[in-house]
């Protein structure tokens with residue numbers, strides 16, 4: 031019986047050792063768990079990568095909107111109240127209410143100086159003296175704008191016949207009308223109101239005649 035007990039003890043010890051061995055053998059198991067965790071972590075990393083992508087996307091969108099903001103910052107539309115303050119009544123009436131100034135009694139109809147005509151409201155370049163011609167109408171007339179991108183047009187029926195209204199593409203201020211009885215090369219007559227324009231005389235350094243008169247090298 032004593033032997034049996036000893037054997038039992040040995041057996042018990044062996045079992046205990048076996049258990050320890052099994053436990054020791056299982057030791058990698060937690061590391062498998064760790065691996066799982068690592069996999070999960072990498073999944074999470076993947077997820078957070080997606081999050082990052084979407085975050086980047088949002089940043090891009092934010093970037094785009096900030097770009098949009100930048101381009102808007104170049105010209106911040108003025109309120110009507112502000113415009114009333116900075117424009118003369120005729121300038122306000124022409125640019126904001128599509129009014130028309132009197133013929134021959136306006137600033138630039140007979141202006142023969144070389145230079146640029148800009149929008150009175152937003153300062154965008156609109157016309158140059160190079161396309162200005164004597165139309166005999168009493169309003170400054172041009173056969174072409176600096177670029178078609180600088181102006182916008184729409185049909186209007188303010189009079190009994192259809193006309194093509196012309197406005198600044200940047201601030202939407204009314205400038206005048208365009209007709210098809212102008213000189214070549216365009217055959218157009220951009221009949222503008224001086225009140226919607228701001229003339230800047232070209233400096234000598236920027237004038238073409240000055241460039242041409244440079245001595246040949």
Ligand SMILES: [Zn+2]
Nearest residue numbers: 149152198201
């Ligand atoms: Zn403008």
